[in-house]
Amino acid sequence: MQVVEEPVPKENEVLIRVQATTVNDYDWSLARGKPYLYRLMFGLLRPKYTIFGMELSGIVEETGISAKKFVIGDEVFGDISDHGFGTFAEYVCVDENVLRHKPLALSFEEAxxxxxxxxxxLQSFKIVGNLQAGQQVxxxxxxxxxxxxxLYLATMQDCVVTGVDSxxxxxxxxxxxxxxxxxxxQQDFTKNGKTYDVILDCKTNRPPWAYLRSLKKTGTYITVGGKLSSLLGVLFFGRLSRLFSEKGMRILALKPNDGLEEIVNHYVGGDIKCLIDGPYTLDEVPDLVEYFGLGKHKGKIVVKVS
Ligand SMILES: NC(=O)c1ccc[n+]([C@@H]2O[C@H](COP(=O)([O-])OP(=O)(O)OC[C@H]3O[C@@H](n4cnc5c(N)ncnc54)[C@H](OP(=O)(O)O)[C@@H]3O)[C@@H](O)[C@H]2O)c1
Incomplete structure (x- = not known):
C-alpha cells in the first residue's frame, strides 16, 4: 500500500475518514487507459489522479473554513467523480456540496x-417519464x-421486466x-419478435435499428453505456428515427448525486436492496479492479476501509 500525507481540506472542502468505497467502471477504465476518450479527460499518457476510487461513505474529520454543511463526526456518502477521485484511501478531501448525510439505517458498506x-x-427512468403498471421493460x-x-424501480411500478445477461x-x-x-x-433479444415499452441498456452491443425494432410504437430506448462508436450510432440514428417514428432513443449522461435522497429513501424503506460483492479490504483493491474487468462480480464490489 502507498503511504501519502494526510490531505488538508480547502475552504469549501471536508476531510473524510473513508469507511467504505466501491470499484466502478471508471477505475477499470483509468487503470487501462481505455476507452481512449478518457485520456482527454483524465490524462493523456498517465492518469492525472494517482489514487482512484469515486464512491465513498465515511465520517467528517475536519471542515474547511467556508464549509458549513457538515460538522465533525457527521456520517456522509456520495459519488465524487465530478470533483476528482481518491476514495481508495483512508482519508480524502471532498467539496462539501458533493456529499449527503448517510441515513443511520444503512451501513457504511450499503451507503x-x-x-x-x-x-x-433512476435518472434513466426519469428521462423515459413515469413508468406505468403493466408496461414491458x-x-x-x-x-x-x-x-x-x-429492476426494483420497475417492479415498484408493477411493470413486467425482462432481464438479459449471461x-x-x-x-x-x-x-x-x-x-x-x-x-x-443463446438469444438475440432484438430478433425474437418481442417488443417493449422501455429498453434500458447497459451494454449497447446491437445496432441502433435493431433496438428500434424491439420497441413498441411509442417505446423508448435508453442507454447508459457501451462502446463510443455504438453510442454515436444511437445518437445519430435516434435523431434520424424521429423523422419517421414516435419511438425514442436516448443516451444518459449521469449527473452525480442528482436524486440521491430520493433513491436512498427506497433503500431505507426496504423497496430496494443492496447487492454487495464483498466487503473486501483496501490492500485488495488492485486485484479487485482486475476482478471488475473480468465481469464476474455479482452486485457492487465494496471495500471496507476502516
Ligand atoms: N451514462 C453515464 O454517464 C455513465 C457513467 C458511468 C458509467 N456508465 C456505464 O454504466 C454501465 C454500468 O453498468 P453496470 O455496472 O450495471 O454494468 P456491469 O456490471 O459492467 O455489467 C452488467 C451485466 O452485463 C452483463 N453482460 C456482459 N455482456 C453482455 C451482453 N453482451 N449482453 C447482455 N449483458 C451482458 C454482465 O455479465 P457477464 O460479464 O457475466 O457476461 C453483467 O452482469 C457501464 O456501461 C458504464 O460504462 C455510464
Missing part, C-alpha cells in the same frame, strides 16, 4: 454501494449494479424478481 449505479438507473446487462436497481446469472435474476430472463449468448 457506499448506492450513488453511482442506482442513480444511473427490458434491461440489457440485467445483473449489474444498474440493472438490479432498475447464463450463470439467470437463476439469481429470476429469484430477484425478473419475470423473464434471456441468455444473451
Amino acid at each position: 457506499a454501494s448506492i450513488p453511482h449505479a442506482a442513480l444511473l438507473a 427490458l434491461i440489457n446487462g440485467a445483473g449489474g449494479g444498474v440493472g438490479v436497481t432498475a 447464463a450463470d446469472k439467470l437463476a439469481g435474476l429470476r429469484q430477484m424478481g425478473y419475470d423473464h430472463v434471456i441468455d444473451y449468448r
